Amino acid sequence: MPDPSKIKFLVVDDFSTMRRIVRNLLKELGYTQAEEAEDGAVALQKLKGGGFDFVVSDWNMPNMDGLQLLQAVRADPTLKHLPVLMITAEAKKENIIAAAQSGASGYIVKPFTAGTLNDKLVKIFEKLEQSAA
Amino acid sequence: MAKPIKFDESNDNEDLQALFDSIAAGSEVPMHATKPPDPAIDASGDSDDLQALFDSVSAQVGEPTSSVAPAPAGETGSEDSSGVFSSIGQMTRELHDSLRDIGHNQALGEATRGIPDARERLSYIVQMTEQAASRALNAIEIAKPIQDALETDSAALGTRWGKVFANQLSAEEFKVLAADTQTFLSDIPKRTRATNEQLTDIMMAQDFQDLTGQVIKKVVDLVENLERQLLSVLIEAMPPEMHVEPPAGLLNGPVINANGRADVVSNQTQVDDLLESLGF
Numbered sequence: 001m002p003d004p005s006k007i008k009f010l011v012v013d014d015f016s017t018m019r020r021i022v023r024n025l026l027k028e029l030g031y032t033q034a035e036e037a038e039d040g041a042v043a044l045q046k047l048k049g050g051g052f053d054f055v056v057s058d059w060n061m062p063n064m065d066g067l068q069l070l071q072a073v074r075a076d077p078t079l080k081h082l083p084v085l086m087i088t089a090e091a092k093k094e095n096i097i098a099a100a101q102s103g104a105s106g107y108i109v110k111p112f113t114a115g116t117l118n119d120k121l122v123k124i125f126e127k128l129e130q131s132a133a
Numbered sequence: 134m135a136k137p138i139k140f141d142e143s144n145d146n147e148d149l150q151a152l153f154d155s156i157a158a159g160s161e162v163p164m165h166a167t168k169p170p171d172p173a174i175d176a177s178g179d180s181d182d183l184q185a186l187f188d189s190v191s192a193q194v195g196e197p198t199s200s201v202a203p204a205p206a207g208e209t210g211s212e213d214s215s216g217v218f219s220s221i222g223q224m225t226r227e228l229h230d231s232l233r234d235i236g237h238n239q240a241l242g243e244a245t246r247g248i249p250d251a252r253e254r255l256s257y258i259v260q261m262t263e264q265a266a267s268r269a270l271n272a273i274e275i276a277k278p279i280q281d282a283l284e285t286d287s288a289a290l291g292t293r294w295g296k297v298f299a300n301q302l303s304a305e306e307f308k309v310l311a312a313d314t315q316t317f318l319s320d321i322p323k324r325t326r327a328t329n330e331q332l333t334d335i336m337m338a339q340d341f342q343d344l345t346g347q348v349i350k351k352v353v354d355l356v357e358n359l360e361r362q363l364l365s366v367l368i369e370a371m372p373p374e375m376h377v378e379p380p381a382g383l384l385n386g387p388v389i390n391a392n393g394r395a396d397v398v399s400n401q402t403q404v405d406d407l408l409e410s411l412g413f
Contacts, residue, residue, distance in 0.1 A: 089387035
């Protein structure tokens with residue numbers, strides 16, 4: 001399990017309150033490094049700037065939504081390795097399937113608990129370790 | 134929702150009307166309780182024709198979501214108008230159901246209930262700003278004469294002192310001037326304190342801004358919400374062919390009411406199960 005404080009997160013959501021909540025939850029779980037973006041387009045810009053290890057993203061956002069962001073990340077050779085965890089209110093099976101097929105590393109449906117977030121993060125890191133091994 | 138159609142050529146006007154109303158009234162009247170074409174309705178006894186017409190209309194209208202029985206046809210053979218009639222009844226029913234399912238009528242209701250509240254809040258804001266303006270003006274009206282008097286009095290004294298230095302006053306006048314000046318000086322603190330009091334009052338009168346700011350924000354939220362609700366009702370009310378099809382299909386936001394829906398999940402466990410079943 002990598003050192004949580006070394007992992008740099010990008011939290012993407014158009015609601016600043018939600019960004020704050022996610023950041024605070026991450027901090028409580030030991031992930032103290034996080035930056036924010038208010039839509040997919042801003043997020044992609046930041047990611048391309050480099051230095052990020054993990055993306056946590058909402059779906060329903062202006063300019064570029066979460067699915068489009070995910071697809072853009074997976075299409076970019078420098079970014080495609082990044083874990084992308086969707087945290088979204090979109091609850092249609094269609095959404096879940098589309099996200100999975102586009103390469104989402106996990107899918108959390110809102111409202112969610114800190115426990116769920118932790119579980120998903122741990123699971124993603126385990127998978128990463130396994131594929132690295 | 135739908136307006137009654139003028140239907141003047143048939144005997145069974147009222148029965149049709151009642152049927153139409155019951156369809157439009159929505160789920161309270163289960164459709165199977167609707168009278169099927171009844172020979173008693175048909176004054177001329179054409180129940181075979183009526184049945185045929187019924188079949189053709191229900192084929193035309195298609196499978197309803199609930200078993201809406203299309204209105205029995207007018208016996209004068211005006212098939213077009215009764216087809217339209219039942220289509221409208223059908224659409225009305227569907228609209229009502231959609232709105233109810235989506236929770237719009239409730240949300241709209243809540244949104245519109247906020248309007249009297251918004252009016253009250255705006256009136257409150259008018260009241261507060263008026264009070265503040267009034268208070269400020271009152272204070273100014275009190276303070277201004279004090280300042281004016283200070284100016285006048287000091288100017289008058291100054292003139293008299295000018296005469297002293299121009300050697301134009303007698304010793305007696307000088308003594309009077311000295312006494313007057315003494316009085317004037319000891320009065321100054323009282324007058325300036327009075328002015329300061331008014332200035333403080335003007336400052337305090339500005340506290341309305343905090344209160345009105347908060348209330349304005351609430352009204353803005355209210356209006357935005359109402360606008361959103363109205364727009365989405367408008368969109369929902371468009372006939373199906375006019376609906377814009379997805380990509381918006383994946384941007385639905387939170388599911389308000391999952392009842393009867395097989396296409397959504399309701400909790401994280403279902404999400405996880407679905408992903409697992411797909412091999413993710």
